[in-house]
Amino acid sequence: MNIFKLIITVGLIASTSLTACRGKKQPALAKEISAINLKTGNVVLCGPDDKSVGKVSFIISGDDSIINQFNFGVALLHSFEYDEAEKVFAQIIHRDPRCAMAYWGVAMANYHPLWTPPEIPELTKGAKALEIGRSIEPKTPRETDYINALTDYYSNWEKLDHRTRCNQYEAAMQKLQQKYPNDKETAIFYALALDAAADPADKTYANQKKAGQILNGLYAGMPYHPGIIHYLIHTYDVPELAQLALPAAQKYASIAPASAHAQHMPSHIFTRLGMWDDCIQSNLASIAAARCYAENAGIKGHWDEELHGMDYLVYAYLQKKDLKKAKEQWDYLNTFKAVSPPNLKGAYTFAAIPVRYVLENRLWKEATQLTTTPAGFPMQQFPWQLSIIHFARLLGFVHLNQLDSARNELATMNQLHNDLVAKKESYKANQVDIQLKASEGWIAWKAGNPALALERMGLAAEMEDKTEKHPVTPGEVLPARELLGDLFLEIKQPEKALAAYQADLEKHPNRYNGLNSAALAAAQCGKQDLADYYAKQLKVITAPKTAIAKTE
Structure with a gap:
């Protein structure tokens, strides 16, 4: 990929003659603005030769230069380039401290729906920004409504959990959309709020279908809007709906090529559909852009977006049985000394890449030797990710008939599960619980109790079927229903094993081990x-890309 460095500097003008957001000069809010600790500096983006981040038309009060700058910031928001978006809104505030919607922009840049929940510094910043925005007069009724709607997310953040506040914001945006039915940006942000508030256990996908209806209704008239095409991918990022997002996935990177996230996001759908070559190319582009961004933004160490792309890349390499390239990524990961920010995405990658490699390849001895403390990363802060490593170690010990060691790993996983329950992180606790049930099943099998083994493993598969994977991951490190099929094979019940593999391939198409095991069963x-038939499918997915093209 031809990478270029794009540094956009919007002049930081402090002219006393500059009009305010609504054309009336107002005194500055220096003390209040300083307390927010805004991100400042040049806007840095990396990508292919096109500098675009898409086309957005969000109307606010103010002169044309401020409106254009605000729309640039909103376009960055729509591609989840949150740090750079905050810089743009900070530049607007520097030019015009009385531009109320710039503070809304800062708060949106710190909310980041669909990613990890904001931490205390981000919640504090967003709440303070909205407080200033609410205090500024005059502003239009629509601007007031936007600020008030986002305030519903930040209000009482010390007492209310993230999910409750997401639901409050979704309800507020619904009212806003009803009040301004012809406002396209309002509809787009409402669709995003619907996705953010979607229940991972809702297999009817009510929120996603509603969001999809809104976005599809807007797409024809706004084909270059980054939010519409991006949120369509997130909206349909579930097995049953993924095919609907393929046209968006094939276009998003070209709509906002200066965004590393726009390079990566299509791979969510490519992964859902088992399109491994497309997934590989998407993430190679994303990783290159992320490295470029880290270098030019002065990030110490590796940007978390690079790690996120690496997890998806390794997953795709493993499905093509390209072990050499998968191992190269693992070896590269082992060289990392610092990651910024040290968040859930980085923690998941540090856990998932080595675990995927050893479990997909049935390297049981190597699984028992996996470490839980990557260099320079606070892994102990992430119980869910830690449990993934202990799960791999447990399966390794089980297959090596070292049941005492396996039970020690099980005890550790139980403690991590209890920690998540105590923190009221129910989704993550449920993910660990699924692995606990699977672990209990395999220990029971090796202990000579096949009935209990099947009961536990079957329960794990049912639990996983009823929930959805986290957006941070391309898929479970080992799907529970595929693991159930493995157990049926061990117990010499190939008919049931085949049924399990077939069911899992419906949800995880073109998984190498799913196809290979289905062929065996x-x-x-x-x-x-x-x-x-399954053997032929294996040959297709593992063929080099050039060989695939010749057969099409």
């Missing part, structure tokens, strides 16, 4: 035609 059932 089918052969053991005497269904050679079916075994040959």
